[in-house]
Amino acid sequence: MSTLPIADLLPAIEQALLHHTQLILQAPPGAGKSTLLPLELVRRERVAGRIILLEPRRLAARNIAAYLAAQLGEKVGERIGLRVRGESRVSGKTRLEIVTEGVLTRMLQQDPELSGVDLLIFDEFHERSLHADTALAFALESQQALRDDLRILVMSATLDGLPLERLLSEAVVLRSEGRSHPVECFYRPWSRQQRLEPQLGAVVLEALANHTGSALVFLPGQGEIERLAEWLRERVGPEVDIAPLYGRLDIRAQQAAIAPAPAGRRKLVLTTNVAETSLTIEGITLVIDSGLERRAQFDVRSGVTRLETPQIARASAVQRAGRAGRLGPGVCYRLWSAEQQDRLDEQSPPDLLTQELTGLMLEAAQWGSRVEALPLLDTPPAGALAQAQRLLTSLGALKGEQQLTPHGQAMARLGTAPRLAHLLLRAAELEAEGLSGIVADACYLVALLEEDLRGSERLGVLFQRRCGALHGQARRWFERLGARPGEAHGQWLGLLCALAWPDRIGRLRSGSRYQLSGGVSADLVEDHPVTGAPALVAVNLGQNERGSRIFVAEPVELGELERLLPELIGEREHFAWDEQADRVRAERQRTLGELVLGSEPLSALSDEQKGRCLLDGVRGKGLHCLPWDEASEGLLARLRCAAEWLPEHPWPQVSDEALLAGLEQWLLPNVLGMTRLEQLKRVDLVAALRALLPWPLPSVLDEQLPVYFTAPTGTRVRIRYVPGQAPAIPVRIQEMFGQASTPRVAQGKVALLVELLSPAQRPLQITADLAAFWAGSYEQVKKEMKGRYPRHYWPDNPLEAMPTRLTKKRMEQG
Incomplete structure (x- = not known):
């Protein structure tokens, strides 16, 4: 390990940590920043107190902990500790704790001074997880207000596009260039009109045939991994082991994927971006990159987080390719063109700008701050913050301007997603009110919901199938609620889901479409087992170009919700315009969100209420x-x-x-x-x-914009105003004789367009310059009109002639 590039920088890092409390370290993958650096800090005892190393991924955290402990000849839990969701291996000997999944945020909330901790290390900060952004914000505020001796080290593979030096204004910045081996890149663009897996599989076979060593294949998600693995099994040689690697895989399978291939065999690791950083898989000399990643995008309007599959950023492409050059020269095949490579975004957008912010707002309120006041790298979207505040208020967690209620404080202490925390706490209250077994259902349900639910199923079926494997996770929630563990039967699932998703209670409209209490509508996916249920809770929602789609759902009885969860039911006076009757309709409605459960007519309306309803009719009709x-x-x-x-x-x-x-x-x-x-x-x-x-x-x-123009004869002519056009007046030509200048309006800025008419009121000429007309076109008009209208006055010099409304005979008589 002493040959890793970071070794050359260790003296400078130690000096910076000795004299400064903020340090930014840029080091490429493979430099040793996640392994050698924390290990040497422990070995040399350069830090008096404990060190907390925040890893954005559980897989990386477990493997780094196991690796570092092995380097010290120890087991995890001695000098090297590990804390991830549902797992804690630390002791009095622990000097370095590797944590993830919001564990550091919980530590800061419970002890803002971080007693006994001297150094916080944020690893792979360029991934910009919401947990990392939140924990860094809290740590900086703790450092400023409570612990001026707390040292913060932020490590990133790249600083491009990261204004870290603005956020950590007192930081020393160090850079390790790394010593990665050259990686030769080949471009094999794929056609989006055809399935990805066969095209990617063909490139995998090409790479295996032309090069030696094991390969790392990057795909966007579990589904693509499983389909590609099935496609490849019949086509690769017997010496090739296919090993999937993704976050939901059990620990044993993950370790098998990371382990080096046995002698004489090759390994083909099919992975998501979980292997993009912080993991070194021995023997990898080939990378085949689909160029895709799965990314969550929160839609404020619908309240749905949809999973998108966009092109990766340039930083990710560089890091993925670099996995082939860890141990020696490598090769990378990219399923896009060299021209596309030049057009890639520099960085992927951070979670803070793309994900739901309900959890962040609850954390900030518990911390005693507004989200907007936290020291964050980016400004959170106002729409996402407003949606988070509405949801937390509806769950009873907030009041006023992001102020935590006692119920909100209890939710924050539970350490899970706000919706699930509310579910657990209300279940405990309902059990005390006589709903036997609801706490057991709630604890097992939360254990299930913390997994990544896939497919299209009735939740109850999924619950019964998975319940037996959830004892360990459920026990954690029994303990946090202070409840005795019990057996779950699943009888309260619909009611519990309604507590967690009061905005996703749906009533059947037609076919497979449901109107949701949050105000949007959604369709069950085709052939869903819940199709036809009068009401349901949409547990897992997705979205495509056609709208929201329900994948996992549980039927519910609206009458039962109204009876057992009165907090979900509201009452409002509703005044609206009846389109069919073309008149005002007023009623008192009993509502569940935007769903109307019942109504009765209102008769005593004020004049203003009647008028406002009429305005709705005007808006509807135009x-x-x-x-x-x-x-x-x-x-x-x-x-x-x-x-x-x-x-x-x-x-x-x-x-x-x-x-x-x-x-x-x-x-x-x-x-x-x-x-x-x-x-x-x-x-x-x-x-x-x-x-x-x-x-x-x-x-x-x-x-300045009069209604009428008064002609020299006294005739009033209505001015025709049209936005975007010159105003116009139609007037008989004889009534404008002697008028040298064109009439103007708007403080003289705008000339009137004069439509000169014949004695019979037919158009003769249109002009915006009367003087030019009299001097030019008038002569021709006069010749044509003199023979047609001989009884009217056609002077040779119109500028010196008197304007008139009369014929020549009447003028002579006059």
């Missing part, structure tokens, strides 16, 4: 249902033109969208007490629109 006439349409056009031509004034927004959105401001006062659309005929739209204008805009509008 502005065209209002009694528009020439005057109101003209005023609306003038207002829109005024905003365009006189922007220095604060004109109100009067687009169709703005008017519909603001009906309460301008239309409501004029429809109070109305209940039918036909009554809208009485509304004075001109007065309603003018009421939007603050002083002195009414007079500005009338002066």
Whole structure:
């Protein structure tokens, strides 16, 4: 191990830790930052107190702990300790604890000073897990307020795109260049119009045939791994062992995948990005990279976290390829083109920007802070924070501005997802109220739900099948609730799921579509065993381009929920517009979220309530249902033109969208007490629109964009205003004689388009420049019109002629 690249940097690291409390270390995979560095700190006793090493993945944490303990000739639990979810191996001798899965966050919550801990190491920070971001934020606040001697070391394979030096402003930055061996890359783009596995399998066979050594094949998820393994088993030679490797695999199978291939054999490890960093698999000289990863993306609108399969970032591609060059020169096959490689994003987006933030908000509230006030590398999305606050408030965990309730404090102490914590605590209360066996069902259910549920099943069937294997995990929840372990029968599953997902209680609409209490609708996947159930809870939701889809569900009786979980039931007065009857409908509704369980009519409505319901009808039908006439349409056009031509004034927004959105401001006062659309005929739209204008805009509008133009003869002509076009006036040519300049509006900024008409009111010429017309085109017009209208006045010099509305005879008589 002393030959690892990080060895050369150890003296500088030790000096930095001796004189500084913040250190940033960049070192590529294989440099020894996860193994040699913490091992030497323990061996040399360079740190007085305990060291906590945070690993983002359980698989890496277990293997690093086992490896380091073996280097010391010890078992895990002595100087090298391990704490992951459901497993703790530490003792009084432990100097280095390797932790993951939010364990460090729990340690900080329980003891913000981290008594006895001198150094926190954040490994593989470039992966930007939500747990790592949260723990680092808490650690920095602890360092600033409570432990100015606490040392923090953040390690990353790359610092590109990570503003760590801004967050850790006092940090010393050290870099290890590493000594990885050269890796030759070949590009084999795959067609997305065909299945991935056969195309990837063909590249695997090519790599095995042309090169020696074992291979590491990167795929996005378990499903692809299993399908590729099945495809390859009939096609690889007998000397090749196929070994899947992913997070849900049991520990024994994971260890078998990581172990070196026996002498004379080759190993083909099919893995997710769990093997991208922190794991070294001996004998790997080949990497075949699909270029894909499974990534969670939270949709705020639907409240659904969907799994996407995007292209990996450039940093991931470099790290994956580097696995082939750990022990010697290697080869990497990439299932994309060299041009695509140049266009890859630098880094994958962090969990903080893509995942549900309910857990983070609960942690922050327990910490005594708002999420927005935490020292985080990125600003969390406002929509995701708002959704998290709504959910935690509905679960009774928060009140006001992210303030923790006693129930919320109990939820936070349980150390599981907020929904599941609420489920456990309410189960304990319901058991005390007489629901026998519900705590046992809850503890086993939470143990099951903490797994990654796959497939399309009824939860109850999955529960009965897996229950026997969940004793150990369930016992942990019995202990945390202070309850005696019992046998689970699964009779309360629907009710328990409703507690965890009050926003996913669904009522059948038609076929396989359910309306969910959260306000969205979702379809059961095809041939789901729960199809046809009158009501259910959607436990596992997905999403595609067609909408939300339900994979795992459990039937539930709405009447039972209403009887046993009264906190889920609400009451509201609902005023709406009845489209069929074209009138106001008002009722008192009994609701479960957005589901209406029952209603009764309301009769005593105020005039304002009636008017607001009528506005709903206007919104549904559109502005065209209002009694528009020439005057109101003209005023609306003038207002829109005024905003365009006189922007220095604060004109109100009067687009169709703005008017519909603001009906309460301008239309409501004029429809109070109305209940039918036909009554809208009485509304004075001109007065309603003018009421939007603050002083002195009414007079500005009338002066600068007048309704009429007065011709030299005294004739008043309505100006035609159209937004985006020049205003126009139709006027007989004789009435404009002597008019040298073109009339203008809007402080003289906008010329009127003059539509000159014949004596018979037919168009002759359209001009925005009267002087040019008189000097040019008029002569030709005069020749044509003089013979057609001989009784009318056609002067040779129109600029010196008197304007008139009369014929020549009447002019002579006049």
